[in-house]
Amino acid sequence: MKINLNQQLVVKTLSIDFKPKILPDGQLIFELNEERKPYFITDAHRDAPVGFGVKVSTNKKVYYIQRRVSDSDSGMQVIRATLGSVSDFDNIAQARDEARRYVQQMKQTKRNPNKVKRETHASELMIKEIFEQYRRHLTTRSKPAKPNTLLVFDKAQNRLSDWANLRVKDLSGNEILRKFDEIAVKARTAAEQTFRWINVAVKYAIEIEAINAQTQQRKPSIIYNPFTILAVQKKYRTRSELEDSYREKNIRNPLSPRDTLKQFLDALYYKRFTNRLGADYLLVTILSGTRKEESASLCWREKLTDEEAKRTNYVDLKNRLLFFYDTKNRNNHTLPICDAMYRILEDRKYLLDEVNVGTSYKNKYVFPARSKFSKAGHYSDSKELRIKICEEAGIVKLGMHDLRRTFGRIAEELVSYAVVKRLLNHKNTTDPTERYADPHWDRIKEALQRIELNILSKSSNLYNSLLASSKYQPIASIEQEIKEVE
Numbered sequence: 001m002k003i004n005l006n007q008q009l010v011v012k013t014l015s016i017d018f019k020p021k022i023l024p025d026g027q028l029i030f031e032l033n034e035e036r037k038p039y040f041i042t043d044a045h046r047d048a049p050v051g052f053g054v055k056v057s058t059n060k061k062v063y064y065i066q067r068r069v070s071d072s073d074s075g076m077q078v079i080r081a082t083l084g085s086v087s088d089f090d091n092i093a094q095a096r097d098e099a100r101r102y103v104q105q106m107k108q109t110k111r112n113p114n115k116v117k118r119e120t121h122a123s124e125l126m127i128k129e130i131f132e133q134y135r136r137h138l139t140t141r142s143k144p145a146k147p148n149t150l151l152v153f154d155k156a157q158n159r160l161s162d163w164a165n166l167r168v169k170d171l172s173g174n175e176i177l178r179k180f181d182e183i184a185v186k187a188r189t190a191a192e193q194t195f196r197w198i199n200v201a202v203k204y205a206i207e208i209e210a211i212n213a214q215t216q217q218r219k220p221s222i223i224y225n226p227f228t229i230l231a232v233q234k235k236y237r238t239r240s241e242l243e244d245s246y247r248e249k250n251i252r253n254p255l256s257p258r259d260t261l262k263q264f265l266d267a268l269y270y271k272r273f274t275n276r277l278g279a280d281y282l283l284v285t286i287l288s289g290t291r292k293e294e295s296a297s298l299c300w301r302e303k304l305t306d307e308e309a310k311r312t313n314y315v316d317l318k319n320r321l322l323f324f325y326d327t328k329n330r331n332n333h334t335l336p337i338c339d340a341m342y343r344i345l346e347d348r349k350y351l352l353d354e355v356n357v358g359t360s361y362k363n364k365y366v367f368p369a370r371s372k373f374s375k376a377g378h379y380s381d382s383k384e385l386r387i388k389i390c391e392e393a394g395i396v397k398l399g400m401h402d403l404r405r406t407f408g409r410i411a412e413e414l415v416s417y418a419v420v421k422r423l424l425n426h427k428n429t430t431d432p433t434e435r436y437a438d439p440h441w442d443r444i445k446e447a448l449q450r451i452e453l454n455i456l457s458k459s460s461n462l463y464n465s466l467l468a469s470s471k472y473q474p475i476a477s478i479e480q481e482i483k484e485v486e
Helices: 009-013 092-109 113-117 127-140 145-159 174-187 189-214 226-232 238-247 260-274 276-288 292-298 340-355 383-395 400-414 417-424 440-457 459-468 478-485
Strands: 018-022 027-033 039-043 052-055 061-071 075-085 313-315 321-324 333-336
Touching: 009 459, 027 340, 039 189, 052 092, 061 092, 075 113, 092 113, 127 145, 127 189, 145 189, 174 226, 174 440, 189 333, 260 276, 260 383, 260 440, 260 459, 276 383, 276 400, 333 440, 340 440, 340 459, 400 440, 400 478, 417 440, 417 459, 440 459
Parallel strands: none
Antiparallel strands: 018 027, 039 052, 052 061, 061 075, 313 321, 321 333
């Protein structure tokens, strides 16, 4: 609808409740807008640029400009841009002038000025917007970030919540250094994680802005990342400094093949009588060298559909195979099931089937949760069990990842570096030799069997309970050897 607009009509008269109508004789009347639908009015005034008008909706009235613009790719395109709320302008003449400026920009850029304005103000982005932009990237990229990654990211954003409404360009190097030290005094690792995240988020924003600026043939509005001051001032610990910190805080505690590994396995052997679920979980983890969440979430292959098996960690007893989907390095990982592991898993399946005989209950997990109310559905927390084992074995401290480190320590003594990397599923994409030195499956199986036997041989009780047979001769305990000598 075209009407000669004026200040009185736009500001005072137009509303969502009544819609203007022009009668055949040219008289302007207002009729009830029963459904209260938003409507557009094009300004027919001689001073108005073509396509200028006002949109009336339930909560506000806004000026807009709409034009057809030639586009080399699609021929012609219609662009409608909002100029702002009616109340933002002193009068309608001012809005018409703004509309003319928008038209010139449409002709030059072939794009909506509002979108261009948002993109050309990357330097105006606030810290919270920088975080939100990068989080969208993490969740929408071809391989979305894992839940644990997003959890750490969100914690980083929360630590900088008092900076949420500050623009990146407003942060000085001294302010960034002060904030880093403030967090580091209480938690150095948290400070490093927090500022590494905001640094990479700002770097991403700069890269996106560079692409947009190139497309629009303009200069980027943000080119400097103020968080680089932390690297310049050597605020992040080096690898050797981190290792020193781990030793000082007694964080990494792999078991020693000379003493603590035997003590752990002996205590674990007896725990299998009272807590078979937790003990078997720890055994599978140390014998496979996997991460705690990888072994905890293992399912029985036969209880999965072919489609589910493509994206699920599982045990395939028939083919003696462990499969891990989308691991930490974003690759799938496979391991052979060696003899002791096979016995553990075979017994687990038998025990679970016995418990559920006569019922329709079909838990897919190898290590099902102890509570039916568990959200994960599988066993997940062995902390209490590990504390008890440590107390009985005389071990100061043992984390779940220390079992993986123990596996790596044993593997390093027995097999080649390339095989250790393959077993631990470590990838070095910058090393081209890795593509040519990928160990054969038979070699992987042979190596893993050697490692398994070496680990279990430290505890005669555990070794004999799992392996003693015509293939593997029983190991005499130290007590038995002493008696024989006497």
